[in-house]
Amino acid sequence: MNSINISAPASVVARLRQLLNEYQHTEIELRARLRASEARFRDLLEMTSDWFWEQDAQFRFTYFSTGLAQTHIPSTELLGKTRWELSTNLTPEQWAAHRAMLDAHQPFRKFEYCIRTDAGEERWLSINGQPQFDERGCFSGYRGAGRDITERRRTGERQRLAAAMFEATRDAIFITDTERNIVAVNPAFTALSGYSEAEVLGRNPRFLKSGRYADAHSAPLWEVVGRKGFWQGEFWNQRKDGETYAVLTTISEVRDASGRPSHYVGVATDITHQKAAEQRIEHLAYHDALTDLPNRALLGQRAELALALTARRHEALALLSLDLDRFKEINDVLSHTEGDILLVQVAARLKTLTGDTDTVCRIGGDEFVLLLPETDQERALRVADKILAAFRQPFPVARHSLRITVSIGIALYPHDGSNVTDLLKNADAALHQAKQNGRNTRTFYAQEMNAAAFERLVLESELRRAIAASQLCAYYQPKVRLSDSQIIGAEALVRWRHPDHGLIPPGRFIPLAEASDLIAELGDWMLKEVCRQQAAWRDAGLPPLTVAVNLAARHFRNSGLVAQIQGLLAAHSLPPQALELELTESSLLEIGPNTEETLLALERLGVGLAIDDFGTGYSSLSYLKRLPLTALKVDQSFVRDLVSDPDDRTLAATIIALGHGHGLGLQVVAEGVETDEQRRILLDQGCDLAQGYFFGQPVPAADFVAGWIRQGFSDVQDAVELTEA
Template sequence: MSEVLDDGTNLFQATMEAAQVGIFVMGEGRFIYVNPFMRALFGYSEEEFQTTVGPYELVVAEEHPIVDQQLARRAAGIPGQAYELTGRRKDGSTFTMSVLGMPARFGKLSVSVGTVLDVTDRKAAESRIRELADFDPLTGLPNRRLLHDRVEQMIAAAEREGGSAALMFLDIDHFKRVNDSLGHSVGDELLCALAQRYAGVVRKVDTLARLGGDEFIVLLPEVTAAAAADVARRVLEIAAAPFSVGGHALTITPSIGISLYPQDGKDIDTLLKNADTAMYKAKDLGRNTFQFYSSEMNMATLERLMMESNLRHALTASEFELHYQPLVSLANGEIVGVEALIRWRHPDLGVIMPDRFISVAEDTGMINPIGDWVLFEACRQAQAWIDEGLALQTMAVNVAPVQFRQAGFVEMVAGALGTTGLAAERLELELTERTVMHDAEFTLGTLSALNRMGVSLSLDDFGTGYSSLAYLKRFPVGKLKIDRSFIMDLERDADDRAIASTIVSMGRNLRLTVLAEGVETAEQLTLLRSMGCGMVQGYYFSRPVDALRMTELLRSQPFLHEN
């Protein structure tokens, strides 16, 4: 080494060799000097450093571009700053090192003088300190401190983008009984198992945290109230399966409160307080459920959220069924057809009428598969009655606007008829005025295709929309249905009588069948008969009934001789 260094550098050499940090001098891509500490750090001899070992051998391959960048900066005379690399020893082991290099001159040669320090233990200690500061020591989940930071980040992002979010407060029902009867060690084990299950529900962008005790928080950025309700339902479901803890099979239930940003709070304290309030409301309602916090949210809004969450499951779980209402000819009282009406038989809420869920189905995009199911089931049931020898001329099915405008609607109708064997002329599709008049030229093409197929078409709720008589003349519609709003006060309201009479007269002049819906009294029936109305339906004859009861009505024809 003395051949390399000047004789006057004995003090420098002694200092470098005693240093407890790696020191090197590098020029033209090779090591000119490496002190003993650095040789020991990497496991190479002095001779190896001077002959075969360069900077690339000391760093993992994926970080070689960083080495190139730093060497270029030193060669350009740019002072360095400490940076970290993954060092690689001669035996292949790796460690985290901090490197600092500075440009210098060695005689006429431009060199880089630098230090190397093993910071593996320091990095591990820093990581452990952060872990203790930000994470729950029992479950490993983020604690209140880290949750606070995440909420602040979420609120900042939501304010910039005008977004929404939800904070979910979860509390285990009767958890104190577990600690008191089985001990805190079993309780701790249960908390860890529950945390693992909860983690399987949330997305990567969500935060699952433990506040302490049996209280957990789920932070859901960029979600709607409906999506938050869906997460809450999944949490309840995933917690329902028994836990095997400490040799015991334990079943627990959570109660969940949900607060929404920004309407329920714009800071973590308010969101937590309101979610906690909602959680206690859930406990008051019997536990094992969830509640939204809101001073204004009424039951109808909550019901809508519940329906939105449950609607997709309802179709796959076969919770829908069809009821049927008779279509009666005023000429002789014969039941000549039926209208298919969907019902949702919810396992907990009982029978749900369509006016409570159809709008939700339209908003969520579920109306198409539900409408397709209705059409296939109605055609199947109609053919089953015909196969029994029952006289059924018409099976009427309502078609939602979105369903009517979906691509392939005509082909779907043809598929339903082909699959069930029902003759096309026995199927009647009911569309509202608004559906027909929306993009009238497109509608005309679809209606014409259905008409060529042989399917009958009916204009439902007639008189409540904005039909153009010119289009009505062109549309291949065979029936007009007078809306029930003109029938309910027919005996008392002269204007309603005039409107109903006009529709009947117009329909007859256009050679269309006219049906009045919502008939409930004998007086209404008498007036409609005097106007020359051809068909009626309503509670006066029968409420919508299930297929079994409708079979009895078709067989007995109880109104046949009423004139």
């Protein structure tokens, strides 16, 4: 065989070495490029994902990249576990669907769930997974990436909540751009304004303003928003239908990520009802709730302004103080409801009698005040007389036609005072004088009236003390039978023995008592004193006598009156016939159910009931038939001119016939009999009883009994020791 020469030239070896070096260099370069590519791929993946993960063929975690640490979930808690072994918020149905995908070796994307760490923290994760196969094509597991989407989920939840609040809130919300043009509104805005979103987009919210108030705060509004970031205030806006409404609006500035204003958000709360309530409260603070007239507070404000203008112009001003005559009787006899109806009608009538610049006020009860600017004495007198004339027309109240009179006191600026307080005080003093002058009149203020008013206050205070200090006493006026002039009863009348001023006439203190609660205390005292005195007369051997006591209307409205009288009669062992109660005819104007029941209970008790001053008030035959009355008393105004006035004789005869006829069977008593001629006329007319100076004046108990004994009981005179104790 031929041998082969394997030796090679040196050039070939050198070439081989060169090729080998080039290969090694290329390999190194390729490896470097691969590493750079892998690093670049890894960086790109990490920019799109937070971490990588791997699972084996049994879906157990075998690897996590370091990025998992930012979720605060230690990888040691997850390695070796399947995903469904973790504490998540997924339902079994959701897990079953995911497990089916895994078992089918399918890729998955954006599989989101919430995992709870051992520390109790909840983290939301989004997972992508790709199945892995070996070189033989056998499934070897999953490889994928994950992201922590907790903040995204929270942001999305906040956005959903904000959107829901935007849609559901009852406050109107509008959003504008930086040019202050509307870009969005919520349904509440549409409901409040009446405009749909399409109708307001691109418009400035100023189009809603009503023009009710000047838009003076518009410029400061935006200046405040720019300085503070928000502004809050009230607007009166106008709905699409033209109706105005009030809103409390907050306008806030919204800034973008760079800190520059991007939008403005306005939130408007409807406060229309609140503003209306505030206006009602303010109105009630300055107006009378019953009549809607200005009250004392508003009177003070208007009077101060009127006085300032009057002084500047050197003009006059008048203040009239008005008070309804005997209103307390109307209020007691009827009810407070009917009394209120009367006051409302009085207020309306007074308003028709005054001018536009005048003010009519109700300052309490039945007291009214008229403030008359630019009014001298002559105009004040004309207005007062016009009021007196207008009150001659009756007021329809319930089923009645009431004729009410009014008393008026007048004070003039500057003669009677330079301020509201003095003018009111002096007008009140003139009003009291008008009452003293007989009511239903007007009186101008005079300086001496203040002294009289002070005296009245002192007298009222002393009367209160007099009741407790036993300064009162009862006088008795005989009541005789006209057929034989025998004393068959008496009327008890209260008197006041003042320790310093002696015997004070009833005309001075009874009106004071009627104007206050003292009239009830006087009536209670009289009932006790008359029962005590009758028991003393009985114990002294005198025969029984019926004594009449005049009670105010408010006594009969007291449901405890019957029990009070029962207690007094029992305490003194007196029969019911020992007492007769007198009530004025005006008290019968309207007998309510409670009052009527009180009168019926008194009848069942056996106590007599008489109408005093009959013919001067409001009675009708229906009252006399319905109520358990026992006697009528003819008012002395009809008896006084009985001899000379045919009309009075006719009236007296009519009253007597009324009492006796119509099945009433009432005794008729004539008051104020002073002459024998009056006695004979009344006797001829059939009158039963009479009282007056002709038969005897009101006298203390001892004097009354002395006259009684002289008349027909001298046989017991020596056995009786008369006292007033």
